[in-house]
Amino acid sequence: MSIIQEFKEFAVKGNMIDLAVGVIIGGAFGKIVDSLVKDIIMPIISVITGGGVDFTQKFIVLGDNPNNLQSLDALQKAGVNVLTYGNFLTIFINFIILAWIVFLMVKLLNKLRRSKEEAPVEPAPTPEDVQLLREIRDALKNKTN
Structure with missing residues (x-):
C-alpha cells in the first residue's frame, strides 16, 4: 500500500471529519464566549465595581x-x-x-x-x-x- 493511499484512507475516515467539524465549531463557540465576556459580563462587572472599569x-x-x-x-x-x-x-x-x-x-x-x-x-x-x-x-x- 502506497503512502498516498494510506494518507487518503486516514483523511477520509469519519473520525477525521468529525474532529475537523469539532474544531471549527469549537473556534466559533470560543468567539461567542469571548463576546459574552467582553460585551455583556465585563460591563456588568464594571457597573458593580463602581463604573468605568x-x-x-x-x-x-x-x-x-x-x-x-x-x-x-x-x-x-x-x-x-x-x-x-x-x-x-x-x-x-x-x-x-x-x-x-x-x-x-x-x-x-x-x-x-x-x-x-x-x-x-x-x-x-x-x-x-x-x-x-x-x-x-x-x-x-x-x-x-
Missing part, C-alpha cells in the same frame, strides 16, 4: 517611565516594561465561563445517556411453543407426584 486597561509599570506616560498603548509603544494584568483577568474570566458552559453541556449529555440506559426494558413475551412445553412439563411433574 475596563480590565483590559489595567496595568502596572515595571520599568522607568521617564516621559510619565499614562496609557497602556503609549507605554508599550515607548518600550516600557508593563505588567498587563487586566488582559489576563479578562481571558481568565473568559476561560471560567467557557469551562462552566462545557461542564453544563457534558452534564446534560450524561443525564440524557443515563435516562436512555435506565429506561425499563420490558421482557419479550414468551413464545407460545415454549409456554406450552412449560405447561406440559409442570403437568408431568404433578402427575408423577
